[in-house]
Amino acid sequence: MSLTSSTPAAGVHTVADATLAREDVQQLIGAHRQPLRFEDCDFEGADLSRLDLRSAEFHRCSIVETSFFGAALTQTRWLRCRARQADFASADLVDAVFQSSDLNNTSWRRAKLASVSYSGCKLTGANFEDCSALGLSFAETLLIGAYLRGLSFRKATLQELDFSDADLAGADFREAIFEGGSLKDASLKGARFDGADLRLADLSGVRLVDAGLFKGATISHQQAAVLVTELGLRVL
Numbered sequence: 001m002s003l004t005s006s007t008p009a010a011g012v013h014t015v016a017d018a019t020l021a022r023e024d025v026q027q028l029i030g031a032h033r034q035p036l037r038f039e040d041c042d043f044e045g046a047d048l049s050r051l052d053l054r055s056a057e058f059h060r061c062s063i064v065e066t067s068f069f070g071a072a073l074t075q076t077r078w079l080r081c082r083a084r085q086a087d088f089a090s091a092d093l094v095d096a097v098f099q100s101s102d103l104n105n106t107s108w109r110r111a112k113l114a115s116v117s118y119s120g121c122k123l124t125g126a127n128f129e130d131c132s133a134l135g136l137s138f139a140e141t142l143l144i145g146a147y148l149r150g151l152s153f154r155k156a157t158l159q160e161l162d163f164s165d166a167d168l169a170g171a172d173f174r175e176a177i178f179e180g181g182s183l184k185d186a187s188l189k190g191a192r193f194d195g196a197d198l199r200l201a202d203l204s205g206v207r208l209v210d211a212g213l214f215k216g217a218t219i220s221h222q223q224a225a226v227l228v229t230e231l232g233l234r235v236l
Contacts, residue, residue, distance in 0.1 A: 012037040012057065022047050029053070049087075193217040203227070 013032040016039040018024070025048055028036055035055035042062045049069035057077040067087045074094045081101040089109040098118045105125040113128075115135040124144040133151055139159040143166050152172040161181040168186050175195040182202035194216040203223050211227050219227075 011035070014039060016040055018042070020046065022051075025051060025053075188213055198223065 012035045013028070014037040015028065018038075019042040020028075020038075025043075025046070029052060035057070036053065037057040037059070038061050039059045040061065041058075043066045044062050044064045045066065046063075047067050048071060049067045050071055051068075052072045053068075053076060054072050055075045056073070058079070058081050060080045061078075061082070063081055063083045063086050065085045065087075066083070068091050069087050070090045071088075071092070073088070073091050073096055076093065076096045078096070078098045078101050080099070083101055083103050083106060085105045086103070087107045088111050089107045090111060091108075092112045093116050094112055094114045096113075096116045098116070098121050100120040102122045103118075103126060104122050106123065107127045108131050109127055109129045110131060112132045113136045114132055116133075117137045117139070118141050119139045121138075121141045123138075123146055124142050125146060126143070127147045128151060129147055129149065131151075136151070137156065138161050140161075142162045144162055145165045146163075147167045148163070148171060149167055150170040150172075151168075153176045154172045155175045157177045157179060158181055159179045161178075163186045164182050164184040166186045168183075168188050168191050170190040171188075171192075173191060173193045173196045176193075177197045178199075178201040180200050182204075183198075183206065184202050185205035188206070188210045191213055193214050196214075196217040198214065198217050199220040201223075203219070203226060206227065214227075
């Protein structure tokens, strides 16, 4: 392990500019009682499954194809990380925060995601199958092609979320407010939109068979015209 220790923040042990394997992280966990803070570290391809990293912080780290399977990651912070194809399946991430991170094609299957927040992230192709998601929130995030079946967004304010081509079958959007964003070509079978405000969302590509799902929702005149054209009618 080659690392440079920077001036530690209060109550944490900081590791910077290091390339770390599983054995290195285990050594750090054993040597320090306070939470760990990683800055500009490289974990690419590392197996960190089932490790206890509660309250750890990851700043500008590379965790591409890193495995956090079954890891304890409650109250962790992830800022500007590169995490393509990282595996968070079955991990405990309660109260974790992800900001401005590349999380494309990551797996969150069966993870505990209660009160987790994603802001300014890329989650294209991410898999959220069977995760525990009470209080899960997204803002200004790409969820293109993501697997989000059955997730609840009820009464949430959804800020610039791109659900294009996402699998939203059975998702609950009742009374949700869409502040921009897109549902273009998303799979919406069984989704619920009762009381939702969709006026600022891109609904292009919504199929006629899905139009009934928006019963009870609020849409704009322009959106209504787009839906009517699916019937082959002209709106003048």
